[in-house]
Amino acid sequence: xxxxxxxxxxxxxxxxxxxxxxxxxxxxxxxxxxxxxxxxxxxxxxxxxxxxxxxxxxxxxxxxxxxxxxxxxxxxxxxxxxxxxxxxxxxxxxxxxxxxxxxxxxxxxxxx
Numbered sequence: 001x002x003x004x005x006x007x008x009x010x011x012x013x014x015x016x017x018x019x020x021x022x023x024x025x026x027x028x029x030x031x032x033x034x035x036x037x038x039x040x041x042x043x044x045x046x047x048x049x050x051x052x053x054x055x056x057x058x059x060x061x062x063x064x065x066x067x068x069x070x071x072x073x074x075x076x077x078x079x080x081x082x083x084x085x086x087x088x089x090x091x092x093x094x095x096x097x098x099x100x101x102x103x104x105x106x107x108x109x110x111x112x
Contacts, residue, residue: 018088021080025089028073035066075112079105
């Protein structure tokens with residue numbers, strides 16, 4: 001077993017990948033209102049008495065979380081859409097590009 005495949009059962013692997021991809025699409029959709037809320041509300045102040053390094057680390061981790069929250073679903077959606085197969089979404093299917101772009105899909109896979 002290599003680091004990417006935890007099962008040799010192709011049917012189970014397909015089901016798990018559909019769930020994985022469906023949750024990725026869901027997370028991308030939920031990120032939109034989360035980011036809108038973040039941009040339109042006041043950011044809470046740091047805790048009183050907290051050290052500047054703690055505040056800096058907290059800000060950096062929070063920014064990194066938003067980067068991951070945007071980047072990971074976006075790379076998977078790009079790969080599925082431009083790979084031509086489309087995206088599964090909990091039993092539904094979102095069609096892919098009518099003219100697949102294999103180079104873009106491959107690049108999205110490699111960076112994600």
